[in-house]
Amino acid sequence: MLDAGFFAGQRYELIDGELIDKMGQNPPHAYCIGLVSRWLASFLALDLIRIQLPMEAAGEDRERSVPEPDVAVVREALPDYRYRHPRGDELLLAVEVADTTVSWDLSRKAALYARAGVPEYWVLNLARRVLVVHLQPEGAEYKQHQSYAEQESVSMDGRSEAVKAAALLPRP
Numbered sequence: 001m002l003d004a005g006f007f008a009g010q011r012y013e014l015i016d017g018e019l020i021d022k023m024g025q026n027p028p029h030a031y032c033i034g035l036v037s038r039w040l041a042s043f044l045a046l047d048l049i050r051i052q053l054p055m056e057a058a059g060e061d062r063e064r065s066v067p068e069p070d071v072a073v074v075r076e077a078l079p080d081y082r083y084r085h086p087r088g089d090e091l092l093l094a095v096e097v098a099d100t101t102v103s104w105d106l107s108r109k110a111a112l113y114a115r116a117g118v119p120e121y122w123v124l125n126l127a128r129r130v131l132v133v134h135l136q137p138e139g140a141e142y143k144q145h146q147s148y149a150e151q152e153s154v155s156m157d158g159r160s161e162a163v164k165a166a167a168l169l170p171r172p
Helices: 027-041 059-063 102-106 108-116
Strands: 012-015 018-021 049-051 071-074 091-098 120-125 130-138 141-148
Touching (some): 027 071, 027 091, 091 102, 102 108, 108 130
Parallel strands (some): 091 120
């Protein structure tokens, strides 16, 4: 239906066989995506950073889910991406900005990304002003997750380019 243009001009995400309406973003959500992408662009090549673009789910999820993380980082910019979306195991990081979708992003989306083999999954919780980092996917869950308060620093993939969580969150 997507290829036929049935949903042209509308933003939907297919998750677990359900079409999820991606409503318009409020300003803090959109601003946060910009903060994350600018931080990543300070040490990564721009062609590795993907903003709200589809990724391929794994296994049985492939037919029922086409997630679109708010921000994602691919390991390398492969020419194959002209013909297919990156797989979860080809990502370094997936980021969701959560204002009204916190429980969804911390549960169903986390399980989906873990099953896809996304090695690092971040949820920026705008309401609580924390960053939740998920690591070590195994099956439908991440073995490790940690919350970072505004004053705490975090780095992607253990790199030296650390950032305080507050720098990735819009000011209240």
